[in-house]
Amino acid sequence: MPKTSARLLSLLSLLQARRDWPGALLAERLAVSPRTVRRDVDRLRELGYPIVTTKGPDGGYRLGAGTQLPPLLFDDEQAVALSVALRIATTSGAGIEEAAARALNTVRQVMPARLRHRIDTFRVTPVERTPRPQVDSGVLMALSAAVHAREVLRFDYGSGDPAATPPRRAEPHHLVTRGGRWYLVAWDLDRDDWRTFRADRVTPRTPTGPRFTPREVPGGDVAGFVAGRFSGSDDQGGPPCRGEVVLAVPAAEVSPFVHDGVVEELGPDRCRLTEGSWSWHALAAGLCRFDADIEVVGPTELKDAFAHLARRCAEAAR
Known part of the structure; x- marks a missing residue:
C-alpha cells in the first residue's frame, strides 16, 4: 500500500479528473479498501477540500465547490498550460495584468525545476504602436454575464456626460478580442441593427433588462462578421x-x-x-x-x- 501522503495526492488527482467517482471504483484504482478511501476522504476534507458524498447503490464521492479555494493538484502539462495562459494574460488588456503576474509567480514558486525551466523560456513581448486602452475586469465580467444570461444590457457609451444622454440598450451576443482590444457584439435596440462596441468605452448600468431570444449574426460566423466590420465590409461580406x-x-x-x-x-x-x-x-x-x-x-x-x-x-x- 502506498504511503498516506502519496495516496492522498493520487485520490485528489482522481477526484479532479471526473465529476463523480463510485467508492468501489476509487478503491480499485488506488488498490485499497473502501474503508481506507473513506478515511482518506475525511483527511482531504480536514485540509479544506469540499468533497461531497453521493447517495445511491453506487454511492461515491464528488469534488464540490467550497467557500474558499483549496490547494489544487496539476499534472505537468496542466501546470505548463496554466503558466502560458497566465503569461499571455499579463498582456491581455483585460485589467487583470497585475493579478495574472502574481498568480504566475505563485505557480512558478511551487513548480519543480524541470517545469520552471520550461515556462521561464516562454516570453511574450507585446508590440503596440499606440498604448492599448485598459478595460476594467469588472466591466468584462458584467458584459460576459449579460451575454451568458441573454439579458438586455443598458449602458453608457463613450466619455460623454451620462446624465445628459440616455443609456444605450442592446442585446449582447458575443464578447470578443481583436488586436489586443475587447469588443461587445450586440444588437442595438435603438438603431435596430448590429453594432460592435469597444468594451473600454462601455459603462454598464444596473439592473439589466429582460431576457431576449438570441439572433444569428450576419453570415452566421462571429469571427467573420467582426473581421468584415473592421475591413469595411457590408453585411453581405463584401467591401462597400x-x-x-x-x-x-x-x-x-x-x-x-x-x-x-x-x-x-x-x-x-x-x-x-x-x-x-x-x-x-x-x-x-x-x-x-x-x-x-x-x-x-x-x-x-x-x-x-x-x-x-x-x-x-x-x-x-x-
Whole structure:
C-alpha cells in the first residue's frame, strides 16, 4: 500500500479528473479498501477540500465547490498550460495584468525545476504602436454575464456626460478580442441593427433588462462578421466600395500584394485589378501603392477620389 501522503495526492488527482467517482471504483484504482478511501476522504476534507458524498447503490464521492479555494493538484502539462495562459494574460488588456503576474509567480514558486525551466523560456513581448486602452475586469465580467444570461444590457457609451444622454440598450451576443482590444457584439435596440462596441468605452448600468431570444449574426460566423466590420465590409461580406483599374505592370508583380482582389493579365506589362475597400478615397490611395501608371475603368466615384487625392497631394508638395 502506498504511503498516506502519496495516496492522498493520487485520490485528489482522481477526484479532479471526473465529476463523480463510485467508492468501489476509487478503491480499485488506488488498490485499497473502501474503508481506507473513506478515511482518506475525511483527511482531504480536514485540509479544506469540499468533497461531497453521493447517495445511491453506487454511492461515491464528488469534488464540490467550497467557500474558499483549496490547494489544487496539476499534472505537468496542466501546470505548463496554466503558466502560458497566465503569461499571455499579463498582456491581455483585460485589467487583470497585475493579478495574472502574481498568480504566475505563485505557480512558478511551487513548480519543480524541470517545469520552471520550461515556462521561464516562454516570453511574450507585446508590440503596440499606440498604448492599448485598459478595460476594467469588472466591466468584462458584467458584459460576459449579460451575454451568458441573454439579458438586455443598458449602458453608457463613450466619455460623454451620462446624465445628459440616455443609456444605450442592446442585446449582447458575443464578447470578443481583436488586436489586443475587447469588443461587445450586440444588437442595438435603438438603431435596430448590429453594432460592435469597444468594451473600454462601455459603462454598464444596473439592473439589466429582460431576457431576449438570441439572433444569428450576419453570415452566421462571429469571427467573420467582426473581421468584415473592421475591413469595411457590408453585411453581405463584401467591401462597400469596389473599383476596377488597369495597371501598367505585369500581373505577376501585382498578385502577391492583393488579398481580396482579382488580378487579370492583359499582356506582358499590363494587368486589370478589381479591388474593394471601406471608402473610395481609401481604395484610390491603396491602388497608388503600385509603382505604375493607373487607368481607371470605373466607377466614376473612384475617378473622383483619385482627382481629390491628386489635389491634396499637390497641395502637400507645395
